Amino acid sequence: MNILGLIPARGGSKGLPRKNLAPLAGRPLIAHTIEAAKASRALGRVVVSTEDEEIARSARNWGAETPFLRPAELAADTAGALPVMRHAMEALEAEGWRADVLVYLQPTSPLRRARHIDGAVDLLIAQGADTVVSVIPVPHQFNPVSLLRLENGLLKPYLPQDTPILRRQDKPEVWARNGPAVLACTREVIMKQGLIYGQRTLPFFMSPEESLDIDSAFDLALVEWALASGLLPE
DSSP states (O other), X not given: OOEEEEEEOOSOOSXXXXXXXXXXXXXXXXXXXXXXXXXXXXXXXXXXEOSOHHHHHHHHHTTXXXXXXXXXXXXXXXXXXXXXXXXXXXXXXXXTOOOSEEEEOOTTOTTOOXXXXXXHHHHHHHHXXXXXXXXXXXXXXXXXXXXXXXXXXXXXXXXXXXXXOOOGGGSXXXXXXXXXXXEEEEHIIIIISOOSSXXXXXXXXXXXXXXXXXXXXXXXXXXXXXXXXXOSOX
């Protein structure tokens, strides 16, 4: 079975300019994801999809492949993940290599490790799933029963008015994608069904501490501190 690790890394990030090359613990941000992918026993190839020559050079320096440059239209703010996945799979198939499973690894999740990648792939294969996505528990204050909306400047319950207000320990357990840090999909669901999340989508559980996601300079500083603290799980 051919399993592709695909790292999307466009050059035009807005919140933190040139984010994928931003220094983090002495290495560019993208290097942390490349290192985790290279250490994975599951991945057959580690490919970076970018339209940016500088990012491509950095990716190669850290051991990833860049067999193609992504078209500019797939690097715009409005470009979704599915077209990027399909482009990569089609480009690799054109050179004679076909991925049976694609694992999408965003560089903005630098605390994801090889064990998370391997765990998600193992789950996908063992359970015959279409998709496996990494998730974290939603903190109780962000639970749907705790949410409010604005109506004419006044706060109203987000859920229907007769929804009971529950104690913290009684609130339903809900989960959120953590970036996602790991997203594994079969070729069938991506190329034939035109989906990312197939009918059999399973969760891969990660802790909030290893799910820090970088969108801003503050996030980058927080992860830098976390890495230096020695408090992160191995």
